Amino acid sequence: APALRTRDVCLEYPDGTDAEGRPRTVRALDHVSLELRRGVMTALIGPSGSGKSSLLAVAAALIKPTSGSVFVAGQSLTELPEKDLARIRRGHTGMVFQQPNLLAALTSREQLVLAAHVAGARGKELHAARTRADELLEQVGMVDCGDRRPHQLSGGQRQRVNIARALMNDPQLLLVDEPTAALDQERSRSVMELLADLTHRFGLASLVVTHDTEFVPLTDRCVSMEDGRLQ
């Protein structure tokens, strides 16, 4: 089964009331059907307000669509109770946002170990998490930065730690929102190259929102959104 499949997904947000006081809605996703397979990096492009972040939020099981279905590794998300959704969010899906939001007090290694702790690792598992953290830091080219805190890292390095952290719980699906928004052109390219590389090395199904069409050739596939519809 694909790591993610959406079928006819629609999402409406409440949007105040009309002149007669009836509730209004804005349609952010309009019958979106998309499949993401492992080992394939997909670029998601489209103008601001076209629904890209909404699609990521639905794929991450952070919001339930108004209608349609979402399947994660063959399991229907729309039918699962909240506690199973939480497990899928932690175990199946890694997320990377524009701003690396690392914790100021923690070293790179500790940021990664904390992700394992939050996902339930204790005792011996935490010990294994330290080893995995160091391996992942190496995979993202940050082997010497395990003991550094965020203020001792450059913007590009912080985003690398952020990406390594997203991989801590061994996800199949990697959802990335504008990872290069805070970086200059050269560092943006190296972060996008890293994401492509990790996608292939770990067999991730990755979906990367980018406004920078310059980097689309680094991906395997490109889909674009307009007015909530997938083109």
Ligand code: ADP
């Ligand atoms: P993009 O990521 O492509 O900029 P979004 O998914 O953020 O697009 O937004 C899609 C549409 O949904 C836009 O019209 C936006 O104004 C609207 N929208 C997004 N989030 C909310 C929200 N929380 N409440 C109401 N409307 C929203």
Ligand code: ADP
């Ligand atoms: P990146 O392309 O990852 O943003 P930079 O060009 O900013 O990297 O940094 C180049 C090198 O300089 C890094 O590998 C790092 O070792 C070092 N470096 C950059 N900023 C800092 C900092 N604030 N503290 C310590 N070392 C730094």
